[in-house]
Amino acid sequence: MKFLRGGILALMSTEKTFYIETFGCQMNAHDSEKVIGTLEHEGYTRVEDEEAAGLILYNTCSIRDKAEQKVFHRLNEYKKMQGEGKKFAVIGCVAQQEGEKIFEKAPYVSLVSGSASYRNLPEMLVRLEAGENRITGLDDRQTDETFDTEFTARSNPHRGYITIIEGCDKFCSYCVVPYTRGKERSRTSDSVLAEARRMADMGYTDIQLLGQNVNSYRDSSGKRTFAEVLGAIGQMAGVRRVRFTTSHPRDFTQDIIDVIDAVPQVCDHVHLPVQSGSSIVLKAMQREYTREWYLERIAWIKAAKREISMTTDIIVGFPGETEEDFEQTASLLDEVGYDGVFAFQYSPRPNTPAIHMEETVGVEVKAARLQRLMDRQRELQRISYGRHLGQVMEVMVEGYNRQRGQVTGRSSQNKTVNFTVTQPILPALGSYQTVRITQTFPNSLVGEAVSA
The missing domain is CATH 2.40.50.140 (Nucleic acid-binding proteins)
Incomplete structure (x- = not known):
């Protein structure tokens, strides 16, 4: 009887409490802020460890290799808690990628939802509380709706994030994002500016606009361009800095440079992923631009009145990449003069066209090329950062x-x-x-x- 009473008290203490763990990119981190705010608005209380939680959520990322294995490993670590009355939810990209297979691999999971279904979270929580299992939010990738909420639980009181576009229509051959986050869908510029205004009124001075391809933003009301949204937020009282990430070269336009020059609050930094310096590899990646086309955009940035810092992403060892292709990527570092490079070895991702390509670059060769690339970039950054001495x-x-x-x-x-x-x-x-x-x-x- 004593044990039973203790068990009942333990269940009561974890009722409508939740723990969330986030994997992956800044988009996922901000998604978690919105999920947390939604849960709290629905009467849940956040706790800092799994033991104290009645509901455990894993917000997952599938960009990197073996991401799904990491999620299932984490779930397996805590499956013993199922007997304590806890419920588990897998949300985000791995949830969308693996779908109902998650229930088969981890039958103690009660809710699986991709990011395109987060707006339905309150309804899914009601079903969860009613005792329903195997709740899914997996069919919304073609939706035109975005996850707009006023209940975002922002973790930083000074720097805040606003997702202005969700999903991706680019279908690069190596990338899983279009299959996990759905098609591109943009918020109205009025809703973006209203959220930025609320943030500025709350004391946020640094606002960052997010999207898988943030500059692919197309105002669903047709009122403002991406550059005009940047400028409008930069000119709001109280805002000191406006940033944006991540840009896609195909949608990078001259008016973005113009607004950086015209509005000092729009930060002098552009992250423009190139992925490869070889036009042959870029074609295989389905990036739909060439080295020369990309360098034309770099020329716009270098011609700006303000000195604009440039960073990029690079994939090394893509199927078919020859030594000559790699050297073209390495030479791009010298030609552009990046202030930072995020480089990775290629790894095949589920559901992508590249998974069917023959891997012609061995693991050791990939590792060696990556090391050579980063060694070269480190020397270039030594010079690049050196120009700030005395500034x-x-x-x-x-x-x-x-x-x-x-x-x-x-x-x-x-x-x-x-x-x-x-x-x-x-x-x-x-x-x-x-x-x-x-x-x-x-x-x-x-x-x-x-x-x-």
């Missing part, structure tokens, strides 16, 4: 390294800056400091705060 720049405070006696922050070009201050009271998180750069490294800058 004075504005830095948003993000944290403190007390061991080194430094404040950590980020410049408008999205570069990490570690700096010292002379006053005994450290600057507040989210504040902006003027910093003179006194030392440079390939991935960061070091400086000292300049007195007002």
Whole structure:
């Protein structure tokens, strides 16, 4: 009887409590903020560990290799909790990719939902609370609706994210996103600006616009272009910085450069994934542009009045990539002069056309090429970051390294800056400091705060 009473109390203590773990990209992280806000609005309370939760959610990502194995491994670690009355939900890209197979592999999972169905989450929660199992949200990839909510639980009180476009229509041969997140669908510019206005009124000074291909945004009301949305948010009272990620070269237009030049609050940083410097490989990737076409966009960026920092993504070892193709990618680093490169070895993803291509590049060759590429980029960044020596720049405070006696922050070009201050009271998180750069490294800058 004592055990029974304890068990009942344990169930009561976890009723309508939830724990969420997020895997993957910034889009997933912001999706989780919206899911958390929705759950809290539905009367749930968030807890910090699985043991205290009645509902455990895993927001999953399928971009990288073996992503689904990681999810099932995590589920297996906690399946013993099923006997404690806990319920499990798998949401996000792996949920959409694996679908109802998740129920077969992990029968203790009660809810499986792709991101295109998050707007139906309140209804799915009601069904879950009623004791229903095998609840799915998997059929909405062709929807025109987006997951707009006023109940976003933002984790950072100074920097906030707004998803302006969901899904992807590009169908690059290696990418699983169109199959997991559905077709491109954009919010109205009025709803985007209204959310940005609410954030600015709440004290957010750094606003970042998100999308799988953020610059593919097409205002569903037809009122504003992507560049006009950027400019409008940048000119709002209280907003100090506006960023956007990730851009697609096919939709990168001159007016984006124009608004960066015209509105100082729009940050001087562009992330423009190239994936390969070889036009032959780009064709196999179904990127639908050539090296020369991409470099024309880079020329626009370099011709801007402001100096714009450039970063990119690169895939090494795509099927059919020859040594000559790889050398063309390596030479692109010198030609463009990126301030940062995120490079990865190719790995086949489920449901993509590339999964049927013969893998002609061995694992060791992929690893060697990746190392050569990053070694070269590190040297280029040493030079690139070195040009900031002696410059004075504005830095948003993000944290403190007390061991080194430094404040950590980020410049408008999205570069990490570690700096010292002379006053005994450290600057507040989210504040902006003027910093003179006194030392440079390939991935960061070091400086000292300049007195007002």
